[in-house]
Amino acid sequence: MASRVLAIWCMDWPAVAAAAAADLPATAPVAVTLANRVIACSSAARSAGVQRGLRRREAVSRCPQLHVATADPDRDARFFERVVAAVNELVPRAEVLRPGLLVLPVRGAARVFGSEPAAAEQLTDAVAAAGAECQVGIADRLSTAVFAARAGRIVAPGEDVPFLSALSIRQLATEPSLSGPGRKGLAELLWRMGIRTIGQFAALPRAEVASRFGADALVAHRFACGEPERPPSGGGPPPELDAVLHCDPPVDRVDAAAFAGRSLAAALHHRLLAAGVGCTRLAIHAVTANGEELNRVWRCAEPLTEDATADRVRWQLDGWLHNRTIDRPTAPVTRLRLQAIEVVSGAALQLPLWGGLGEDDRLRARRALVRVQGLLGHQAVQVPVLSGGRGPAERITLTPLGDEPVPRADPHQPWPGRIPDPAPSVLLDDPVELLDAQDHPVRVTGRGLFSADPVRLTAHGRDDRVRWWAGPWPVDERWWAPEGAGGPAGRTARAQVLLAGRCASDPGTALLLCYRRRRWYLEGIYE
Known part of the structure; x- marks a missing residue:
């Protein structure tokens, strides 16, 4: 009972956030696109024939009333703060895996509301009052609870392995917050080999999985076998694994707070590198001029990079300062603190051949660019992203430093008539x-x-x-x-x-x- 975890999954969250940003009703057909393809859509859009993977033009032809929005992680995180604040009013210590998905210990909630099903019902109502639909799952382990939420089930104590064994092997790659970058390719390879369920994958010898498929497959195999995971609250790391910034003057704008958060992320990762550890659970703490204290915890499947930490700080500050939630500060932020409250050893990190995770030259260059961006504006410093196109200029998309690198067109699609390599320098x-x-x-x-x-x-x-x-x-x-x-x-x-x-x-x-x-x-x- 002590290790039971409750997961709250808000379906189609990018589409829900896009509809909220456009002041559309929940019943409106909405699709979110990335590189001209649909990556998320609402239930109303699916009823009209819109599916993930469709080209934007084909999606609009199937549903002429479709509202199409470009993928925006900042928007997703900003509107998800309403849901997190509503959940925290009932049960504290919620951890955000990604916008649209959070987990929390269920033991205290079950005691307060009488049972696990009653706690799940109360939290579902709280999320609905915040303007979103969700499914709740409960299981012994965090990963199983996430899959149970996708199925809308409460897994009985000790039944994690039987529940997982019946799931399709392709389910291993459905949740990005629990999988590595190569998990989709692993799931497709296992499917082609005739391994169709997670139970069949768990039956494979551990040594064969490690030698044939690699490190991420080994993590997936441990999950399929029902082996214990790291507890939700890891052992307390050394107190120096944090970074504090006193804002003078106080910060009341998201862009200024984001720049401060980026320098704070660089300082935190410098200390993590010196300690030989990586952060998988990050606490963001803010104090306002009125003495208000705001806290939020983010969890990641893999050790956070400096950029990933800065992104989460920006998302969280954007959610605090822009949303009309209970947690919204009433005064400028005077103090920011990042704390690595759960770490993994250096053996779990893939270090480059020369230097550490962040070389000094790279850090100095990035800090200089961020400083220029702060002086001249957000659009003043842009980085190239490989895009799709025929001419060399069309194959480059410039995005502001720190933003999500989203190409105008998918570079992996065929482009007949494209100039062959090498491209002009x-x-x-x-x-x-x-x-x-x-x-x-x-x-x-x-x-x-x-x-x-x-x-x-x-x-x-x-x-x-x-x-x-x-x-x-x-x-x-x-x-x-x-x-x-x-x-x-x-x-x-x-x-x-x-x-x-x-x-x-x-x-x-x-x-x-x-x-x-x-x-x-x-x-x-x-x-």
Whole structure:
């Protein structure tokens, strides 16, 4: 009874948060997309035929009234704070696994409300009063309680293994907060091998699983076998494994608090690295000018990185400062504290070959960038993210430092007509002139060919001889859209040219040219 855990799972939480942000009713069809594909949708959207994995266009065609929102972890965490505050009013010490899922010890709640089913009913009503639907699961172990919540069941004491053994092996990868990055591939591989249930996976020899599938599979096998997990409240770590920041002046804006939280995360991880441990359970503590104290605990399946810690601090502060909950502070924050209340030893961490988890040079560079971002604004410092597209510039999405790296298009999808590797190392968009032997402009004909052989390239007072060229390659996209609505204006094509060197030892410069709107542009330089 002492180790029983209760899990609260809010179904389709990204869609619920998106609907709340848009002031839509709970019955509205909503879908959340990432890289142009649906990753979450409401029950009303599913009733209209919308499913996960659909392209955005196909989802809208199935449900014309569909409200489509882009994935936003900050929004999910901000609106989930209402649910956490409602649960904490009844049962304290709730731990957030991710926005939409939390766990808590059930022993005290069962004593207060009379039984475990009564506690589950009271918490379900509290979540409903906060504006969300949920399912509750109770089991002996935390991981089993999460799966029981997905099934809406209360697992009897000592029945964790029989409950898990009947689940599909693909269930191993359904909950990201309990699985490693390669868990989905592991589940698919086991399915192809004929292992269809978690019970069949548990029957495999431990040594064979460790040698064949790796470390994450070993963790999954221990879970499938019903072996004890780390307790919800780990042994007290050394008191120096925390980081404290006194805010002067006090912080009353989320962006300022997030910047402070990022520096605080760097300080905490520097101490964790020195101690040779990783944090899997993080406590965020804030004190306001009126003496109010706010606390929240976040748990993660894997040791938190510095960026992951900073993200959770930002999400939590955003939830405290923006939501109309009981926990909302009435004065600016004067003190922030991060504490690693559950740690794992260095043996559980995959350290790089040189240095630790965060090299000094990397930390100094990131702190400098965060400082620049604080001085010039959130959009002033941006980092590239690999995206999908045909041209080299289209394959880069710039996102502000610290935000979720979300590409405009899925880079793993096929892109016919994409420029083959290697890509240009320098991207430009400068107009140039491509001339033939008679100094006439070289164009691209309707058959996708050069109007004449290119001989010279002129731009900005330079006149270079073309030694070699390849192409042109027509770009046939959005041909159905009219000009001015995103459609092409004339023919579009790309070509590669090699300029002659200045001397015999100079191999020349390779360029990527793009022909659009009836003129040539220098799109990239190969170095």
